[in-house]
Amino acid sequence: MRVIKRLLLIVMLMAMLLASTIGYYVIRPLTFSTLPLEFSLKQGSSLKTAALQMQQAGALPNDWMFVLLARMLGKSTQIQAGNYELETAVTMLQLLAIVTEGQTAQSKFSVIEGWTFNQFRAALNANPAIRHDSVALSESEILQRIGAMEAYAEGQFFPDTYYFVKGTGDLALLTRAYKTMQVHLQKSWQDRASDLPFKSAYEALILASIVEKETGQASDRGMVAAVFINRLRKGMLLQTDPTVIYGLGENFDGNLRKRDLLADTPYNTYTRAGMPPTPIALPGLASILATLHPASTDALYFVARGNGSSQFSNTLNEHNNAVNRYQK
Template structure:
């Protein structure tokens, strides 16, 4: 009987000790060597290896108590890879929840409306937090890698801010930006105005890229789009400088000359009718929507007034007067 009582007492005492230890693990903050402290968990890491990593860094007093805590909580196999940051006021339980919930730090990259694919790729290549899996690949090889059906990369990636975990592949960013653009164009195509002289969503993307480069003024986008669409209906030359500049490539020195407008090349809309063969830049959502839902107007011309504004004209005589007023002054 005494032996039984002693065993019950020892068991009760053990439960109390375990409860005290568990309460300690729940509430006592860990002590990172610096605040904030950043660390990374590699894909495929086990909870035991992570506990050893944190103990070696001096964050945890030992690895085994953390491993035991994880098993008690049923989280021993749920660790998530990624980059983490902790402050001074975090308990072992909170730390366990963070690495098993995947509460990771994310960095970001931003693609700007009006950028060319070359500018986008340079930004990707220079980002220190990305894994550069596209290094040395041609644009065609990149398109194959992300599953794109197009043959030219220009204009296919939606300009936006993309968040990612450090060490992510640049291929993953490109895939996301490509699919976001595909979704935006597809949605706008379904909701497009009737009787547009555009044969496909890709042609809409080409027009949207021209609108993006022609104006940064929100209220003018639908008018600029309308002018180009009206010209397409009448089989008029689009005569838009940004396409010529794009076609010149590295030859463009910042000064567009008359001979540039007269020299034929596939992006010269002063010498060739219709849309150019590809987009010339990354169009934003506003330009995509403007290209597919333009203003109702008979305007065929526009000229910059200054401060981002344009004057729109229905005929050449009115346009020439506007040029004389706003440009030749």
């Protein structure tokens, strides 16, 4: 009986020692060689494998204590794969919470209002945190891969900041930006003002892209949209430089000349009536809303004042005077 009691006492002492040791490491901040510390847990990793991956990355002093802690707390099957980044020192208990709650490292990618689709693709290709799956794909192949029904990619992606886990493929981000644009465009189209000269939401998107490129000051956006809509209603040429520049493509050297305005292309709104065949940029929500809810005005012209704002005029004579005042 005495032997059994001694054995029980020894077991209890060992258990207490083990518990105190684990408790010490659980509440004591882990020591990292560098911060921030990045590590990855592969899909399908077991608890033991995940702990080993963290140890090899320098996030754990050993793997067995982490495994024991996870099992004691009933979290041995809750480890989530992904890329993680530790910006400050954490305890082992906090580290367990991070990897079981899937607090993965988030990267961000900003799509800028007014970018062309080619600029969007170039920015994706230049981002080292993104997996480049679409580099060899054509525009039509990309549209097919992301489930888009449109024939042209220009204007179809919503400018915003997108958060993602490092290593995410560019097609996934393209899909998110496309679907986000569809949601905003269709909702805005359903809520549009009456009597607008658009046959479809796509036509509104085309004009919204022009409004995006022509607006220098946010407060002018509704007026800029109204001018183009008024001109469309009257059958006037839009005569907007950004469409001409878009049509010139790589031939545009930064200086728009008179011969460029006279050279006919599908995007030259000085030589062709109506709107260009596609958007010319990625319009933001503000430009879409301004296009579908333009300001109430009879203005048919506008000219830049030189401070980012525009001067609007109802007649050609007023416009010429404004040009002489602000441009000459």
